[in-house]
Amino acid sequence: MKHLLFASAAFMLLACSADTTSDVSKATSDMKNAAKDAAKAIVAIDRELPAPADDLRTESIGNNLYVIFGPGGNVGVSVGDDGVLLIDDKFARNAEGILTQVRGLTDAPLKFVLNTHYHGDHTGSNAQMAAAGAELVAHENVRKRLGMTFENKLFGRTTNAVDESLWPTTTYDGVTDMMFNGHTVSLIHTPSAHTDGDSLVHFKEANTVHMGDNYFNGLFPYIDVDAGGSVLGMIAAHNKVLAMADENTVIIPGHGPIASKADLTAARDMLQNIHDRVKSRIDAGDSLETILDANILQDYEKYASFISEANMVRIAHRSIIGE
Numbered sequence: 001m002k003h004l005l006f007a008s009a010a011f012m013l014l015a016c017s018a019d020t021t022s023d024v025s026k027a028t029s030d031m032k033n034a035a036k037d038a039a040k041a042i043v044a045i046d047r048e049l050p051a052p053a054d055d056l057r058t059e060s061i062g063n064n065l066y067v068i069f070g071p072g073g074n075v076g077v078s079v080g081d082d083g084v085l086l087i088d089d090k091f092a093r094n095a096e097g098i099l100t101q102v103r104g105l106t107d108a109p110l111k112f113v114l115n116t117h118y119h120g121d122h123t124g125s126n127a128q129m130a131a132a133g134a135e136l137v138a139h140e141n142v143r144k145r146l147g148m149t150f151e152n153k154l155f156g157r158t159t160n161a162v163d164e165s166l167w168p169t170t171t172y173d174g175v176t177d178m179m180f181n182g183h184t185v186s187l188i189h190t191p192s193a194h195t196d197g198d199s200l201v202h203f204k205e206a207n208t209v210h211m212g213d214n215y216f217n218g219l220f221p222y223i224d225v226d227a228g229g230s231v232l233g234m235i236a237a238h239n240k241v242l243a244m245a246d247e248n249t250v251i252i253p254g255h256g257p258i259a260s261k262a263d264l265t266a267a268r269d270m271l272q273n274i275h276d277r278v279k280s281r282i283d284a285g286d287s288l289e290t291i292l293d294a295n296i297l298q299d300y301e302k303y304a305s306f307i308s309e310a311n312m313v314r315i316a317h318r319s320i321i322g323e
């Protein structure tokens with residue numbers, strides 16, 4: 001696909017690296033049975049379904065950085081002399097609410113939206129933000145995915161391409177740094193993690209990182225295996241952040257409250273355990289139905305929400321058989 005380089009002097013393209021888009025395994029008939037309860041599960045991450053009612057709230061996290069909580073993904077905000085930079089922009093119906101929250105912080109112009117990945121609860125307001133002056137920036141696979149119609153075999157549904165007005169106009173691969181509001185802002189691609197086009201956004205001097213949906217704080221994670229995501233890739237993304245974090249690092253998850261390195265460590269350990277438990281069952285010859293019946297995630301039941309324990313097993317199973 002076309003690689004669009006930055007026209008803005010604020011950007012410096014530092015490095016590129018190849019990434020892999022692994023097309024995952026075929027659906028089993030068992031997985032079709034997942035479709036019904038999964039349909040409920042997908043509400044929080046689906047771009048075609050109506051968003052829940054607006055209820056936005058902004059929290060300061062220091063260094064002129066903020067997070068807007070509410071429906072959809074957590075929005076990171078940088079405010080300063082260069083203007084306003086957003087990380088993700090929830091659903092289309094949240095655009096006005098997001099801009100109202102920003103206007104409560106500053107009159108400076110909106111300059112950038114960085115999309116951590118393609119899901120509609122993180123890119124839904126892209127068209128309105130572009131109309132408000134933002135340049136839309138993301139990993140190149142975000143643009144690719146937003147322009148594709150493809151099957152979500154896990155949930156037995158179709159993910160439709162969206163209008164081009166929502167696509168990022170500036171893309172990168174590997175790692176790229178931009179200087180904005182006195183921050184070095186690193187976009188770091190995490191291959192085959194939550195999707196095939198996720199970015200970590202690291203504010204280096206502020207010791208703050210927005211992980212997008214590479215981190216669901218306090219919840220079982222959704223992993224979009226049909227869009228190139230994998231359990232091992234998400235664990236690798238967790239480890240990447242843990243390697244650059246210390247006790248003071250502020251971690252913004254895609255969903256859930258602000259987190260610490262200790263919180264992320266616990267999430268990484270849980271995900272590794274989920275992977276290892278499901279894999280050992282597969283290696284022993286158990287069917288998906290047998291694994292589901294064994295209730296192997298009972299000790300993690302407090303993490304079940306829009307991803308139930310059963311769906312967490314299905315996601316891990318589907319990811320592992322594709323390894």
Ligand SMILES: [Zn+2]
Nearest residue numbers: 045117119213
């Ligand atoms: Zn997502």
